[in-house]
Amino acid sequence: MKRFSLSDRMFDTFNTIFLVIILILIVYPLIFVLSASISDPTAVSSGRMWLWPVEITFRGYERVFSESSIWRGYGNTILYTLAGTLIHLLVLLPCAYALSRKELMAKKFILWFILFTMLFNGGLIPTYLIVQSLGMLNTMWAIVIPNVVGAWSILVARTFFHQSIPDQLVEASKIDGASDFYIFIRVVLPLSLPIVAVxxxxxxxxxxxxxxxxxxxxSDRDKFPLQLILREILVVNQMQLNDPAAGGGGESLVDQVQTAGLIKYAVIIVSSLPLLIVYPFIQRFFVQGVLIGSIKE
Structure with a gap:
């Protein structure tokens, strides 16, 4: 059996303690927010609820989901996310793969041109004017087309292709009569699932x-994504607190303040839960893609 020296054991112990502390710092806020969203607001504000739920109540979620616009916002956000991610990959992957090939002409010039966009930006007003001139205002395309791909994404994906796709494999495929498009679709992409997932x-x-x-x-409320709908709920609820005469459904000021706390925590869970559910399924691709794609040439 391999024997570890005292310094090795001390190093492992220090790493274990350090990682446990990091884990607590990451996990505790998640558990606290989840517990606070279903706990009695008085217990949360008084400090009786510090980890697990106390006097469970779903009043915050009832208020959030009582808004019919929540479901429309969910649908819009899912549509924008799926369409935007698909367009992102359709633009990113061919661009990054082409830049990873040594036979590409003017490759250095193109890379410097891409890097230039990391340092300088046209700004909000020119971007708005471009979106307006393209007729994308108040459409889904105004959400998914601007910033569809960034220089950082291109550089990371290019590094992955350069490190993970051997030139010999591409050359062998060309000898067999495969075109560049066929090689990219049938050879490169199946070997690039980690970076695609990342x-x-x-x-x-x-x-x-x-x-x-x-x-x-x-400007059309029917096209608002989930985040804007949740923002509206928080803003309206805050307005009711600042001006009790504006509404509140007959609740006292104390009840409105308590409900506002529940709504705040419930909104965090409602907006974050789908991503927390999806992440474990692609975690192994995510870790592998980040490690390989971050290697410097």
């Missing part, structure tokens, strides 16, 4: 949580 997850998370573009470009 890029899809990163972009999908960004689209799922995005609200600023929708706030700027969308």
């Amino acid at each position: 890029m899809a997850l990163f972009h999908a998370v960004g689209l799922w949580n995005q609200y600023f573009n929708a706030l700027i470009y969308l």
